[in-house]
Amino acid sequence: MKTISEIKEEFAGLDIIKYQEFRNRYQEDSRAGVQKLIEQSHKKEAALEAEKLRTEQMKVYEHKYEDLGYLCGIDEVGRGPLAGPVVAGAVILPKDSQILYLNDSKKLTAAKREELYDVIMKEAVAVGIGMAGPERIDELNILQATYEAMRQAVSKLSVVPQLLLNDAVTIPEVVIPQVPIIKGDAKSVSIAAASIVAKVTRDRMMEDYDKIYPEYGFASNKGYGAQVHIDALKKYGPCPIHRRTFITHFV
Numbered sequence: 001m002k003t004i005s006e007i008k009e010e011f012a013g014l015d016i017i018k019y020q021e022f023r024n025r026y027q028e029d030s031r032a033g034v035q036k037l038i039e040q041s042h043k044k045e046a047a048l049e050a051e052k053l054r055t056e057q058m059k060v061y062e063h064k065y066e067d068l069g070y071l072c073g074i075d076e077v078g079r080g081p082l083a084g085p086v087v088a089g090a091v092i093l094p095k096d097s098q099i100l101y102l103n104d105s106k107k108l109t110a111a112k113r114e115e116l117y118d119v120i121m122k123e124a125v126a127v128g129i130g131m132a133g134p135e136r137i138d139e140l141n142i143l144q145a146t147y148e149a150m151r152q153a154v155s156k157l158s159v160v161p162q163l164l165l166n167d168a169v170t171i172p173e174v175v176i177p178q179v180p181i182i183k184g185d186a187k188s189v190s191i192a193a194a195s196i197v198a199k200v201t202r203d204r205m206m207e208d209y210d211k212i213y214p215e216y217g218f219a220s221n222k223g224y225g226a227q228v229h230i231d232a233l234k235k236y237g238p239c240p241i242h243r244r245t246f247i248t249h250f251v
Contacts, residue, residue: 004033011037019045051100058102058189061165061181066095069162070125073190074153074171076146077105077198081223082233082250083216083242084206086137086146089198090128090153091120092161093190099123102192104185105199117200120193128156129201134243141245147171153194167191213239 002010007026014022019041026034065071070092078086093099099119101112108116121127130152132145140148150171154164163177167184184191203222210219216232216239223229223241233242233250 004031007034007037011041016044016048048100055100055102055189058187058192061179061184061188062093062095062190065163065165065179070159071163071165071190072126072154072157072161072176073165073184073188073192073194074150075105075167075185075191075195075198076149077195077202078223079142079146081243082225082229082246083134083218083223083239084202084209085131085133085241086142086149087198087202087205088130088146088149088153089194089196089201090126090130090150090157090164091190091193091197092125092127092157092159093120093193094123094125097123097189099189099193102189102196104183104192105195107186108196110203113196113200113203116193116196120197124193126157126159127197128153129197130154130156131202134241137243138245142243147173150174165190167195209241213241 011022023038023041026038062071072090072092074088074090076086076088078084099116101116105113130149132149136148137145151174154174154176161176163179164171164174165184165188166178166180168180168182170178170180181187181191185195186192206218206222210217215236217226217228220226221229230250233247237251238244238247
């Protein structure tokens with residue numbers, strides 16, 4: 001008879017589709033440790049089914065407009081920070097996309113965003129990334145710079161979409177039809193995917209900037225107004241990636 005440790009190791013290595021076989025194999029084993037693993041298998045299956053249902057509910061707009069052709073989700077990250085670019089993502093997912101756990105990037109852990117970023121980049125029909133740097137933000141204002149980043153993201157798609165699903169905004173100077181969706185990154189898998197791509201792209205940039213300008217703590221605060229960032233601004237003054245129009249209260 002296998003020890004409980006051996007059975008735990010076996011369970012840990014199982015794909016969820018093998019859970020029923022696992023239960024059939026050990027359901028007569030009365031040891032508490034084994035029965036606990038069987039209970040865990042039921043809970044994990046239930047959680048997976050709940051996630052599949054949640055994801056399907058986030059495809060309402062994708063199903064509504066699927067007959068139009070390629071649908072592209074658009075979202076941006078970085079409108080509020082004191083430093084760094086605003087970054088926009090544009091993502092066209094396949095109609096039969098089975099990617100789970102897509103959500104507003106702010107609701108995901110950094111590790112989950114990184115994991116999903118790799119999946120999205122691998123499985124998406126097309127991905128475009130656009131950005132506007134601090135000087136452009138100061139020149140145009142943050143809203144117009146955001147629109148510019150979004151237009152750039154759309155222009156970099158390798159496939160032309162028939163419809164844009166946008167997080168809340170209507171982008172000026174774009175000829176492709178658009179549907180603005182309030183809190184779209186929590187209601188559309190396409191917009192959620194764009195949110196994740198934009199967030200991971202920008203976070204990686206800010207981590208790289210942290211190596212150049214370590215005093216501001218960009219790796220942890222990503223350019224937002226954390227106290228350590230504000231204190232550094234007051235002590236050292238701005239660096240080249242600061243948005244001059246955003247920091248007038250501090251320097």
